Amino acid sequence: MNELAIDPASLAGYLASRGWRNEGTWRGAEVWQGADTRLLIPPQREYPDDDELLAEAVAKLAVLEDRPAEEILLDIAEPLVDTVDVRTQPDTPSGTIPLLSGVKAVDSICELLDTAARTVEEGPRLIFTGRRSGVVQDFLGSVRLGTSKPGSYIFTARVPVASRDVQASLFEEDDTDPFGRQVLVTMDKALRAAQTACTQVIRGTASFDIIEEYVDQGVSADLCEAVSGLAGHGVDRPFSIAVGWARGLDSPSGEAIEFSATMAGVLSQAAKQLRDLARVGTATITGVIEDLHYDDVEPPRIKIRGELQTSSSESLARAIWVVLSRRQYESIAPLHYQRATVRVRGRLTTTGRRLEMRPDRTGVEIIS
Known part of the structure; x- marks a missing residue:
């Protein structure tokens, strides 16, 4: 771990965003209280053991959150980056994924973000046509894939809330979220709507065309195809999608969105039916x-x-x-x-x- 990369103020902001409480000081260090743990955070680098305290705090957070310390360091250093965690469940040992399923998953994550971005820019569509705009292309170019996490095989996409040239004005009075945040809010809403539609089809209370009832919530044939692609090369594995909201902005709340293999099959068939009928x-x-x-x-x-x-x-x-x-x-x-x-x-x-x-x-x- 690179201790010098830990900024005390950024670490304090990270703790506050995750519900830790500042309960005063002890021997010059701030005392942060979590559910069952206390951390000592120096307010600034002043004494020889300050770096040791910072590194120890990050190491404890890694254990508590069951995440790599390097990933926590990234979140501390980048308060204006949302994350998308796609937890796939391939029929392989934890930490591995079949090559074809891995390639398909990366393509699907790109298409999922592309569709959400186009929905923000163009408005809801049943089927998107034509090339993506320069705005959408630039947005996709700013997204980064992180390292895989423990637990089946987890893809992490790091999505900047806004480009650097507009970050300075984020905290001025403005009711409009920056583009990156709008994309993920739109994606999250559409995914939850797609999950609801799938549940109705599986229960037998609706047919595939129920997908069209959720277009205004961001569901499209493109989104259905992208989501189903996360179920593996055979579209036969469950998966979940969770958004980690950047602490630099007020954030929505919501649990991870779970999709069964059956749901993925419903989305795949619904998308295919729509595209076939659009050409018929x-x-x-x-x-x-x-x-x-x-x-x-x-x-x-x-x-x-x-x-x-x-x-x-x-x-x-x-x-x-x-x-x-x-x-x-x-x-x-x-x-x-x-x-x-x-x-x-x-x-x-x-x-x-x-x-x-x-x-x-x-x-x-x-x-x-």
Whole structure:
């Protein structure tokens, strides 16, 4: 350990951010009280044994937090860096991972951060298209991978809260979080929404299209693909994702987000289905009207749940929003309350946050 790298003030800030209490001084050193441990921290380097006290404090923290001392030193030295810990559980000895699964995990972490950054910049999207912007590219270029941690195989991404040229103004009155923090808040929210959606599918209370109900919370086909990639090369291993928030800013709270192998499979299939349907073109949906939408902002539409038939795949049980003219909507909307079966043939398109169908000339056919 490099004792000279330990700054007493930064170490004190680290302890305060993790719930330690300053309970005064003893022989010139500050006394910091944790749950069951006390640490002596010199307020500055003044005496020959100050470096020894600092090194001893970091060594004790490493034991208490079950983390390498080098990693704690990084967190002490970088108060404006958030971390993302991805704990994979490969079927290999702790501290190892199959090569193909490791490569896939790193790619998936990059795609996860890329998708969250694009969501911040472009707004929520069902499917992202086109190249990433210079802002997103620069953000990804600032992220660093740390060393693996004990416990299965843990990847750590260190995400700067903001670039150095704006860090000086972070503590001025400004209600807007810097870009790096916005990305991780968005990612955390989207991951929790994806976990909730998966739970509904697994319990049998929803089908794969439930993913589309969480687009406004940051869920997209891109995010689903990225998350499922963390389940190993065979998409068959559980994993968890935890965000460690930088102590230099007020931080959200929340436990690690756990994903089972089954959840990863749901996300993988949901993403594939969305991408396939976005390319399919013409399709037919037969079912009942599940929901209605009519306002002064967008064209009116109805949501039909039933059997979706395309020319390139087997029929799928799911729901599709069908965009109508105002006249069509006014004549069709009452069928929602009658639970009538209808059939619509048209072209599937992805428009920002939804997968939609626009009817062909035949319009909406009433079956029963």
